[in-house]
Each structure stands twice: as structure tokens, then as C-alpha cells.
Amino acid sequence: MEEASFRDSIATVDEQGKRKWVYVKRPSGRLYRYRSLLSYVYFAIFAILPFMHVNGRPLFMFNVVKGRFILFGTIFWPQDFFLFGLAMLAFVLFIALFTMAFGRLFCGWACPQTIFMEFLFRRIEYWIEGDAPAQRLLDKAPWNAEKIRKKVLKHLIFYATAFLVANLFLAYIIGSDELIAIIREPVSLHIGGFVTILLFSGVFYGVFAFFREQVCTTVCPYGRLQGVLLDKHSVVVAYDYKRGEPRSLFRKNEERTAGDCIDCMQCVKVCPTGIDIRNGTQLECVNCTACIDACNFMMEKTGLPKDLIRYASEEGIAKGAPLRFTARLKVYASVLVVLLGGIVYLLASRQPVSGNIIRTAGMLYQERGTDSVSNLYRIKLVNKTPETLHLQLELLNAQGKIEMIGPHEVLVKGGEQGEGTFFLVLPRTMIHQRKTALRIGIYEGGRQRGVLRTTFLGPVHP
Numbered sequence: 001m002e003e004a005s006f007r008d009s010i011a012t013v014d015e016q017g018k019r020k021w022v023y024v025k026r027p028s029g030r031l032y033r034y035r036s037l038l039s040y041v042y043f044a045i046f047a048i049l050p051f052m053h054v055n056g057r058p059l060f061m062f063n064v065v066k067g068r069f070i071l072f073g074t075i076f077w078p079q080d081f082f083l084f085g086l087a088m089l090a091f092v093l094f095i096a097l098f099t100m101a102f103g104r105l106f107c108g109w110a111c112p113q114t115i116f117m118e119f120l121f122r123r124i125e126y127w128i129e130g131d132a133p134a135q136r137l138l139d140k141a142p143w144n145a146e147k148i149r150k151k152v153l154k155h156l157i158f159y160a161t162a163f164l165v166a167n168l169f170l171a172y173i174i175g176s177d178e179l180i181a182i183i184r185e186p187v188s189l190h191i192g193g194f195v196t197i198l199l200f201s202g203v204f205y206g207v208f209a210f211f212r213e214q215v216c217t218t219v220c221p222y223g224r225l226q227g228v229l230l231d232k233h234s235v236v237v238a239y240d241y242k243r244g245e246p247r248s249l250f251r252k253n254e255e256r257t258a259g260d261c262i263d264c265m266q267c268v269k270v271c272p273t274g275i276d277i278r279n280g281t282q283l284e285c286v287n288c289t290a291c292i293d294a295c296n297f298m299m300e301k302t303g304l305p306k307d308l309i310r311y312a313s314e315e316g317i318a319k320g321a322p323l324r325f326t327a328r329l330k331v332y333a334s335v336l337v338v339l340l341g342g343i344v345y346l347l348a349s350r351q352p353v354s355g356n357i358i359r360t361a362g363m364l365y366q367e368r369g370t371d372s373v374s375n376l377y378r379i380k381l382v383n384k385t386p387e388t389l390h391l392q393l394e395l396l397n398a399q400g401k402i403e404m405i406g407p408h409e410v411l412v413k414g415g416e417q418g419e420g421t422f423f424l425v426l427p428r429t430m431i432h433q434r435k436t437a438l439r440i441g442i443y444e445g446g447r448q449r450g451v452l453r454t455t456f457l458g459p460v461h462p
Contacts, residue, residue, distance in 0.1 A: 389411075
């Protein structure tokens with residue numbers, strides 16, 4: 001393209017820096033139907049998950065204030081933050097690889113911002129104000145009774161919807177039981193929770209009623225990363241300029257000598273971020289595929305081949321090659337599978353009880369007669385379950401015994417720490433070096449809850 005000024009600024013801001021409101025034509029088509037079906041699944045999952053419980057605990061809860069996280073009914077405490085750190089690093093790498101391979105596919109098909117905007121709030125707007133041309137005329141019309149009625153109704157429903165979404169969102173943070181208590185009990189008993197719901201509602205209302213696509217084009221860091229993660233092999237929503245150029249209006253019964261693009265502008269009219277996909281890959285494109293459906297509809301009507309706009313790579317468009325699963329994509333996909341497996345393994349291998357065993361500082365071993373040696377230890381245990389545990393210690397990989405000082409078990413309340421002191425006694429026949437590596441099992445009611453490692457200091461015999 002000779003004219004590339006479109007890259008000097010985002011499509012929704014004019015030369016004076018003023019916001020250009022995007023009136024999006026109601027999309028339709030095969031891919032839009034697929035996205036609609038997926039959106040229903042997302043809405044159902046979003047609404048149901050916070051009310052699902054496993055063993056009396058929420059299936060999912062992310063209580064940042066109390067530092068308590070529940071995934072699939074398993075509680076993660078602040079002591080597990082290192083695990084979340086590793087998982088987050090793996091997730092960031094996953095996002096980078098996914099974007100390099102498949103572009104902004106997530107944004108168009110799974111991002112909550114897109115799902116709620118296009119399949120909830122935008123549909124409410126279509127229902128009340130009509131399609132894009134009707135919305136544009138309504139905004140330009142004087143403030144008469146009809147305009148006031150439609151605008152007030154739309155924003156009341158918008159805020160009510162945002163209020164409902166805020167309640168469901170808050171249920172993921174404080175739990176459904178606490179949310180129901182806030183709803184049922186007097187507001188005076190839950191001032192903090194009620195104010196939080198109002199704040200969340202205001203944020204959601206502002207985003208979906210006014211800010212809209214600006215979240216994707218100016219705020220979202222993932223969109224900004226696209227510029228450095230994509231390359232000519234990435235799969236994106238792309239316009240086949242080799243087939244479409246030069247553009248020319250369609251005339252019935254005329255032998256076409258120009259490119260297949262009939263310059264109908266339908267791809268621009270349905271774009272939720274207001275761009276012209278024919279200008280090439282752009283920051284604002286969220287890969288929603290609305291332009292693909294709109295272009296295919298026009299191609300069918302004019303008798304021209306479909307997929308002038310399609311999922312493709314820049315390399316594929318330049319060489320006219322069909323989209324295929326290249327060796328590069330296979331490598332990326334394999335790494336993604338490994339990363340996902342690593343994240344799942346980290347979460348699955350987490351022990352419900354962790355801690356450490358420290359040999360008492362400044363003390364050597366103690367000889368017990370002629371046949372055994374002991375070390376004195378201090379144990380600190382962290383209970384990552386919500387129940388109070390009565391924990392016993394058992395030596396796993398050596399013959400010997402553990403003698404607790406004081407209570408014969410370590411009592412640890414749910415989500416808290418407990419301590420104990422004990423002697424570890426080994427027969428001399430088990431000691432063959434200065435330090436012996438030992439494994440100690442943590443048991444509760446005969447059920448193993450964790451394993452800790454320590455070393456035993458003993459005499460070395462020539």
C-alpha cells in the first residue's frame with residue numbers, strides 16, 4: 001500500500017485526538033454463529049462456577065484480600081505463592097508462544113472483554129436502538145421523547161447487567177456464600193462488600209457503555225505485545241491483497257478485469273474496532289472474524305470465490321499458499337502442550353502439608369548407649385487444608401524411631417502453622433557417613449499428607 005498513514009494513529013481517534021465513536025453493523029455468518037455458541041457456553045460457565053462446591057468448598061475462588069485461592073476445590077495459601085509464580089511464568093511464556101503461532105485468536109474467541117461486549121451489551125444495544133445506521137441517526141437526532149426513552153432504557157439495562165456481572169465476579173473473590181449473605185442480610189452488616197459491588201458495577205458499566213474497544217486498542221497489554229510477537233508466519237485474520245487488488249466496484253453482467261475486492265466496505269462496517277483489514281495486520285485487530293463473514297456474504301452474492309479475507313499468514317498470502325500446520329507451528333504447539341502439562345503437574349503434585357525440619361543449632365549427635373545415636377530436631381508444618389490436622393511423623397527410608405518431646409503429634413489448624421520438637425534415633429549400623437539423608441512422612445489418621453527431607457549427623461567409624 002502506498003498510503004500507510006493509518007498506522008500513524010489508532011482508527012478510533014481523529015487528527016485532533018478526539019474519539020471517533022464506532023457504530024458496528026450487526027454481524028452474521030457461519031463464524032459468528034460459532035462464536036455465539038461459544039459465548040453461551042462462556043456465560044453459563046461464568047454464572048455457574050462460583051456456586052459449585054467440592055467437599056464444602058467453592059470450586060473456584062480467588063480471595064486476594066485474605067490470600068486464599070481455591071482451584072478445583074483445592075485451597076492454595078500464601079505459602080504456595082512460589083507455585084503461582086512458577087505457573088505465571090509458564091503462562092506468560094504460553095501466551096507469547098500462542099500469539100507467535102496463532103496471533104490474537106484468544107481476543108476474538110475467548111477474551112471476556114470481547115464476549116461481554118459483542119454478545120451481551122452490543123446485543124442489548126441492537127435490541128433497543130437498532131443496527132448501526134439507526135444508532136448513528138439516533139445520536140444525531142435532537143433530544144426528543146423517543147431518544148430520551150431509548151437512551152434511558154439502554155443505560156438502565158446496561159447498569160443492571162453490569163450490576164449482575166459485578167455480583168458474579170465478586171462471588172469468585174469472596175465466595176458465593178459470602179455474596180448471598182451480603183444480598184440477604186441488612187446492608188449495614190456488609191458496608192464494605194456493598195460498596196465493592198457498586199464500584200465493580202460502575203467499572204463494568206463504564207467499560208461496556210463508553211470505553212468499549214479502547215480497552216483492546218489502548219489499555220490491553222496483550223494487544224500491545226502483538227506488534228513484537230507476530231511475524232510473517234503467524235496465523236491472523238488477513239486480506240488476500242494479491243487476489244483482491246486492484247479494487248473495483250461490482251457491476252452486474254460486466255466481465256471483471258480488476259481484483260476480487262468490490263470495495264463494498266462491509267468488512268469495515270462490521271469491525272468492532274473500526275479498522276480496515278485490507279490495510280494489513282494492525283494493532284487494533286482482535287481476530288473476531290466478523291470481516292470474514294461479511295466478505296464471504298458479499299462474495300456469494302456476486303458469484304466470486306469466498307475467503308478473500310480469511311485466517312492466513314503473511315507468508316501464505318504473499319506466496320499464495322494455503323494455510324497448513326507447518327513445522328514451526330508444530331514445534332510451538334508441542335511446547336505449548338509441554339507447558340500446560342508442566343502447569344498441571346505443579347498443581348497436581350502440591351502436597352496438602354508442607355514445612356521444614358531443622359536440626360537444633362549448635363548441637364552434635366547424642367550417643368545412646370553403644371548401639372544407637374540421636375539428633376534433636378525442630379519441625380514447622382504448614383496446613384494447606386481448611387481442616388484441623390493431628391499430624392504424626394514416621395521415618396520412611398531407614399530403620400529407626402522418632403521420639404516426640406511433649407505431645408506425640410503436631411496439631412495444626414486449617415491454613416495455619418504448627419511446630420514440634422523431636423529426637424530422631426538411628427542404630428549405629430545404619431550410619432555409614434557423616435551425614436545421612438532421611439525422608440520423614442507426615443501422616444494424619446494413617447493417611448500420608450506430605451514428605452519432608454532432612455539429614456542425620458552421626459559419627460564416622462574408620
